[in-house]
Amino acid sequence: MEDRKIVELFFARDEEAIRETDAKYSAYLFVTAMNILKSREDSSECVNDTYFKAWNAIPPHDPPTLKYFLGKITRELSVDRLRKRFSGRRIGSEYELSLDELEECVPSRCFDSDPEEKAELISLTEVIGGYLREREREARIMFVMRYYFCDSIKAIAFSLGVSESKVKSSLFRMRKGLFDRLEKEGWRF
DSSP: OOOOHHHHHHHHTHHHHHHHHHHHHHHHHHHHHHHHHHHHHHHHHHHHHHHHHHHHHHOOOOOOOOOHHHHHHHHHHHHHHHHHHHHTTOOSSHHHHHHHHHHHTSSSGGGGGGEEEEHHHHHHHHHHHHHHHHSSSHHHHHHHHHHTTTTHHHHHHHTTTTOOOHHHHHHHHHHHHHHHHHHHOOOOO
């Protein structure tokens, strides 16, 4: 079923929306959660929680792209669950590894901002988005796979049909370039 039809089912408060969403996106959402949580049980629960949260958000929200709307919900739920599970301890997951890598450019405090820092975070997001739009498609995909979806270097290489060393060097160059861009834009960390 097309996304627009599924969203219309949500707006009609028809429970078929959940079944259609599950049929179309459960694998994608499960992989998103698994990349962060590394637990089948927790990942399944996050996917189910995603459907509940989507049910409560649509309406009034009308997502332009259902897949990414659901993916964002799943990612947020997964990160919250991971933080609760490992509060005060090192996580040791792809999520933590990817944040450690990205912290070379953007400190982790930017990922845990309070409401007063929201405007700064929005500005930072715009600079990062602008930087990514200037990169080649493959580099952008690598960056998003690693730092948004928390995919492993191996998974990224396999998915794109390139070597792991190419992924590592591309990500390194992207982080260096991002750091330079942020400095140029006046961001000091």
